Amino acid sequence: MRRARETARRCFAHGENAALLPHASSRNVARDMDAIRAALGEDKLSYYGVSYGADLGALYTQMFPRRADRVILDSSTDPDATQYELFRRAGKPLEEGLDAWATWTARHADTYGLGRTAPQVRATVQTLLDGAGRRPVAIGGTRLGAPLLRLFLRQFVQHQENDPALARTVRTLTDAAAGEPVEPNPELAAMLELLNSPELGDMMTGGAVFMCGDRGWPAGGWPKDPETYWKNIVRSRAGQPVFGPLVNDMTAPCAFWETEPREPATRIGNKVPVLMLQARQDNNVPYEGALALHRKLTGSRLITADIRSHGVYGRGAEGRTAVPCADRAVNAYLRAGTLPAADLTCAAKGTVPSP
Known part of the structure; x- marks a missing residue:
């Protein structure tokens, strides 16, 4: 709770921040993306986003459906869930x-x-x-x-x-x-x-402005009563002894947020062609959230990788286990603009790490 209060204090520390906070939303980030597209003289935007970037890409297809070209969403969430619900579901x-x-x-x-x-x-x-x-x-x-x-x-x-x-x-x-x-x-x-780095506070502040400003009010669906968090922590311990206290806690400053967003949250649901990727054992953004988004993006195809990972595409380039069929599908889509004919399930290659 102390860390959440401190992050909220940092966000409200200066008058200019208070004036900007109502406009700090993913909707405005999507508008910035479209402004970049226009500045480059492009008719359409091709895009790859992972985690929050995937959610942002889904939002772009909703706000600018005619401007979306080859859109790839890697590791996404249920667009109807609040931020606190998303934390707890992990x-x-x-x-x-x-x-x-x-x-x-x-x-x-x-x-x-x-x-x-x-x-x-x-x-x-x-x-x-x-x-x-x-x-x-x-x-x-x-x-x-x-x-x-x-x-x-x-x-x-x-x-x-x-x-x-x-x-x-x-x-x-x-x-x-x-x-x-x-x-x-x-x-x-x-x-x-x-x-112990001074950059950590700024990183937390930057993420907080969108976490608290998006997905409904008050403050992204985070309860304001500290007792709610305590009760959820106590209930979670039986089945989630290690992580229940973490995901049910007041880990974000949103309960102390003083600024109401200028716009309501955007409801996702469209037919824009989209390629989605999700690891079945993703424990950061659970698989069920991607399925929920997949149902709402009726023009999408979903590639599932049966691995424990947050992020599917290009893992080999990061020194992790590659998912070759997912990489091939993404590269083919970027090259030709054609989605797979149906949803796919891909196997990873060499999934057992050595000690």
Whole structure:
């Protein structure tokens, strides 16, 4: 709650910000996109967007359907859900992602020593979190309480290729919590560096203006009563012991938002041809959200990749497991402008990371 209040304070700190905030919306970002198209002298816009960029692309097709050319939406959300609903819906797939990681880690018990069965690995994580709730873990000159540890776990569990890095990080944090003199492993060190960087506050502020300004009022559907968040956290713990407290918490400043948007949220629903991609095990924006958008974009085709990932296209170029049939479909669409004849399900290549 303190972090949310601080982010809200930063947004309202200056008078000029207060004047601009009512106009900080995805609708105006889409208008900016169309202004760029016009400035380039193009009749139509071709576009690839991932995550929020995918939601933004869907909005563009709604606002400027005749200007949309080859539009690709990678990892999108249910356009009818509020921001708080979207956060809460991630809890179950996040726990499933952690289950998959725990199973992998148990197979490499000799390397990481976190448990020889998935339940034992899970118990190690829960013990770490419970202990950090009482006494933050001191490592790398930083003290990490349970909320920050949950956030770190979420960042790692998004991609199956991160399984070794997550196992190394949990091993390091478990040793640090036991009072052993350990140095942060490289992946944890990078996250600690970001956590302590002055840029982090600006990054949070930039995302907040759209998170709180979009998808309805008040403030993107975030409750204003702190008791609501507490009750949701308590209810979530039985089925979502690791991530329930994170996704049900007041993680955004929207409950303290003082500015009402100038326009209502846009309802998505059109026949514009669109190519959609979604990982079935995406635990950042769950698969069901993409299905909801797919039903509303009746001219769309959906390519499903059966992997744990946030983002499908071009994964090989990022050093992750490639999804060749998805890459081919996107490249063919960009080249010729022809959608696949039907929805596709693609297999990833080489999906098991090594320790």
